[in-house]
Amino acid sequence: MKKLWILVAFVAFTLFLAACGSDNNEETTGNDGSEDTSEEQNNESSEDSSNDSEENSSYVVEHAMGETEIEGQPEDIVILTNHGTEALLSLGITPVGAVQSWTGDPWYDHIEDDMEGVNVVGLENDISLESIAELDPDLIIGNKMRQEDQYEQLSAIAPTVFEETLRGDWKVNFELIAEAVGMPEKGQEVLDEYNNRVDQLASDLEENGKLDTKVSIVRFMAGDVRIYHKDSFSGIILEEIGLERPEAQDKDDFAAKNVTKERIDEMDGDVIFYFTYETGDGEASTVEEEWINDPLWNNLSAVEAGNVHEVSDTIWNTAGGVRAANLMLDDLEQYLLNSDS
Incomplete structure (x- = not known):
């Protein structure tokens, strides 16, 4: 009997150890008996961290x-x-x-x-x-x-x-x-699209023998008349295309301000584009009418040839943005390629 009890005790102890081993094994596996998921948990944690990093x-x-x-x-x-x-x-x-x-x-x-x-x-x-x-x-x-x-x-x-x-x-x-x-990449796409338009317009002008057109830019304002030079919104666009400027306007500064009629000959060119900054009080429009009805203005060679075009002050000067730049290209295409200018 004593040996029998010893055998029973030994079997019980063996079963106890097996049970402990099973419990320890469950701690390192999934509840469904799958393999160790600690690496997957680490990966998920890493992915979450990566997503947080992108957001932050x-x-x-x-x-x-x-x-x-x-x-x-x-x-x-x-x-x-x-x-x-x-x-x-x-x-x-x-x-x-x-x-x-x-x-x-x-x-x-x-x-x-x-x-x-x-x-x-x-x-x-x-x-x-x-x-x-x-x-x-x-x-x-x-x-x-x-x-x-x-x-x-x-x-x-x-x-x-x-x-x-x-x-x-x-x-x-x-x-x-x-x-x-x-968004620097998107910005470059917008610039590339604009630059491609500039290149195409330059090519079309050259093909039609009009790339050497001397373009004059004049602005009428209340109390001020200006002739725009190369370092202006419209001036830079003309230079990008390769269009020429009259000698008096072929300068690297912004503009000639407070121009008097004694200098009206500086407004001449193969073609004149003029625009008026009107704020609603009618004063700038009065200045414009005074100038374009003056005999000195009408004696300019571009005026005599009918190569004078009124364009939007907003598009050619005031807005100063990428949309305005593209709309100015539309104007140049219309007046220099699709007209008799």
């Missing part, structure tokens, strides 16, 4: 006021320049807030349809910090020449990126805006 990724943009770190993909963007509004629209972005167009109620005609629901935050030279703050933006894009004094206050509202300057070369500011919103 940041990038640094160098700009006129220094460097700005931007977290994630900005969605609610406030833009403080008119050309900047066009840049965002061309990238497929509708801003949450934008400065009012220089003319229009409140937007230029050529962007009005795409600006429904966008909040006005003042003018380029008179922004409303309160209106901007109320929108709680993810990103603010402005311009040093326009809003330098408000930069610190804007930066306290949201990450803020500033362009250095205005004037002719709109592409420089466009590239900065595309970088600021995290």
